[in-house]
Amino acid sequence: MKIEHSSVHKRLFRYTIPHKKSFFLAFTLLLIATAADLLGPILIKIFIDDYLTPKYLPLQPLVWLASSYLLLQLLKIVVQYFQLLQFQKIALQIIQQIRIDVFSHVHRLALRFFDNTPTGSLVSRITNDTEAMKEMFVEVIAVFIQNGVFLIGIFIAMFMLDVKLAFYCLVLLPFIWGLMKLYQHYSAIYYGQLREKLSQLNAKLHESLQGMSIIQLFRQEKRLRSEFEEINDEHYKAGMRNIKLDGLLLRPAVEILYILAVILVLSYFGISVADSPVKIGVLYAFINYLDRFFEPVNEMMQRLSMYQQAMVSASRVFDLMDEKEKNPVMTGEQKQGVQKGTVEFRNVTFSYDGVRDVLSDISFTVNEGETVALVGHTGSGKSSIINLLMRFYEQQKGDILIDNKPLSSFSNKQLRDEVGLVLQDAFLFADTVKRNITLHEDHFSDEQVKAAAKFVQAHAFIEALPNKYNEVLVERGSTLSSGQRQLLAFARTVIRNPKILILDEATAHIDTETEEAIQEVLRDMGKGRTTIAIAHRLSTIQHADCILVLHKGKIVEKGTHAELLNKCGLYYNMYQLQHSEKEENFSKETGVKEIYTELIE
Numbered sequence: 001m002k003i004e005h006s007s008v009h010k011r012l013f014r015y016t017i018p019h020k021k022s023f024f025l026a027f028t029l030l031l032i033a034t035a036a037d038l039l040g041p042i043l044i045k046i047f048i049d050d051y052l053t054p055k056y057l058p059l060q061p062l063v064w065l066a067s068s069y070l071l072l073q074l075l076k077i078v079v080q081y082f083q084l085l086q087f088q089k090i091a092l093q094i095i096q097q098i099r100i101d102v103f104s105h106v107h108r109l110a111l112r113f114f115d116n117t118p119t120g121s122l123v124s125r126i127t128n129d130t131e132a133m134k135e136m137f138v139e140v141i142a143v144f145i146q147n148g149v150f151l152i153g154i155f156i157a158m159f160m161l162d163v164k165l166a167f168y169c170l171v172l173l174p175f176i177w178g179l180m181k182l183y184q185h186y187s188a189i190y191y192g193q194l195r196e197k198l199s200q201l202n203a204k205l206h207e208s209l210q211g212m213s214i215i216q217l218f219r220q221e222k223r224l225r226s227e228f229e230e231i232n233d234e235h236y237k238a239g240m241r242n243i244k245l246d247g248l249l250l251r252p253a254v255e256i257l258y259i260l261a262v263i264l265v266l267s268y269f270g271i272s273v274a275d276s277p278v279k280i281g282v283l284y285a286f287i288n289y290l291d292r293f294f295e296p297v298n299e300m301m302q303r304l305s306m307y308q309q310a311m312v313s314a315s316r317v318f319d320l321m322d323e324k325e326k327n328p329v330m331t332g333e334q335k336q337g338v339q340k341g342t343v344e345f346r347n348v349t350f351s352y353d354g355v356r357d358v359l360s361d362i363s364f365t366v367n368e369g370e371t372v373a374l375v376g377h378t379g380s381g382k383s384s385i386i387n388l389l390m391r392f393y394e395q396q397k398g399d400i401l402i403d404n405k406p407l408s409s410f411s412n413k414q415l416r417d418e419v420g421l422v423l424q425d426a427f428l429f430a431d432t433v434k435r436n437i438t439l440h441e442d443h444f445s446d447e448q449v450k451a452a453a454k455f456v457q458a459h460a461f462i463e464a465l466p467n468k469y470n471e472v473l474v475e476r477g478s479t480l481s482s483g484q485r486q487l488l489a490f491a492r493t494v495i496r497n498p499k500i501l502i503l504d505e506a507t508a509h510i511d512t513e514t515e516e517a518i519q520e521v522l523r524d525m526g527k528g529r530t531t532i533a534i535a536h537r538l539s540t541i542q543h544a545d546c547i548l549v550l551h552k553g554k555i556v557e558k559g560t561h562a563e564l565l566n567k568c569g570l571y572y573n574m575y576q577l578q579h580s581e582k583e584e585n586f587s588k589e590t591g592v593k594e595i596y597t598e599l600i601e
Helices: 005-014 017-052 059-107 111-116 119-161 163-169 172-210 212-217 221-249 251-272 280-321 382-389 412-418 433-438 446-455 459-463 482-494 512-526 561-567 570-600
Strands: 343-351 357-366 371-376 397-402 419-422 500-504 530-534 546-551 554-559
Touching (some): 017 059, 119 280, 163 251, 163 280, 172 212, 172 221, 172 280, 343 382, 357 382, 357 397, 357 546, 382 500, 382 530, 412 419, 433 482, 546 561, 546 570, 561 570
Parallel strands (some): 371 546, 419 500
């Protein structure tokens, strides 16, 4: 995985711009703390050379010297605390903004993107990768700035003590730089592999949790465990490669450089002693500064691993934020929203992958107040028509019009405020029943919520819940039955009073008794509204004004229920098949009841 560090750095730097004043304050505090820290060895050098070595120990100067040293140490501790607090506060605010930006961006992406991207991988980028970026801001940047300033200060102090020896010590810098570049090169490869395998682990885990019932039903536990174990093993190997790299190029290599530096300094002073006496204070200060020099280098080297993880993670996050395939947006200048609700498809052709057409030359019109049903075998293109009408996808050819105006001339808000969609699989949030109906739109009153629930026959079961409309549902409303979830989805749509109603197998999970009541409700809802209904059970759409029969992405038949039966075509065959299955099921149920009655008697 090749990472353009300069590009990532620029994007990360943009997030620091709103915090310029805070950065200036933190940097000023850092300079003060660094200066206080570096002056300590200078004071000790003065004490050794000016007072201890000549055995000149006047009380007042020594008290001032000791007091100055203690005050500097106290100042360093206090200022370091506040500068660290300031840097970390800025870092957390920056990563908070990045998370909000990537989360918001994902909501604007087209459904086509989610069709091709595993959910677990997205979760990994928004959580794990941003967490790694947070560690960089909190740990790496603050430490690099602090230690970078500290190293510059150390060299300034060294030059003040001995210019010639300070120049000799500069020879160490290319070796340290080369060590960091070598580590950066190899760790980029290993951390890229590590993050990719972690993303795959999340994707596999998400898939397993979502399909747990199927996994247990078909005894797929062993296969899934084997696949998960394989990815986990690859993640382990990538981690071990990185640990070996850390163990070789971080502290051990720096320690070797430190030993060479100490040998250099001692050799210099050893050679110099032949020409002139060596000041013990200067020797102490140099060794002290060398020790202080390599400790920041060690800290920076150890945080290079965090830095490299963050660069890989930031690259993955920014790749997601650079995803261009967003929801279709308004291209015209339509000021008014949907007025009547007339829907027209004109020669519409559509493909999900750009290769195989799932809809081909589709044309039909649904006038205001009419109900049109879409039927056909699985894969015939029924749901694709709904996806295009809702602007989840963009058609390749043809036109879709509402009230004789192109669909693209309406904003998404205008369109979705007036189009109500009820899907086969009702999605509920982990929230109260009331808020699942209102979706946090506060302009709906409690009376409106109850009226909508009563209208769709949901009020009775809601009232039976412990907290009624304030009952908090778990994720996806899994504690409710499929039918109850569907009724809440109906109530969510009814309360918004849309001009266009779209039902995608909306009664598939509702029992027969409730369905009969719902069908009556839907007929009442359809009055004065444009209704498009996808149905598998043909008995539910017999009263539709027009039925469109789709086959392999084309409309092959059109007409009312009676007209289509008279044609004896595809619709007739589908109806006969369902009718015979219904009679067969009824006969089986009747036979079971008779056997059960005989056993009782």
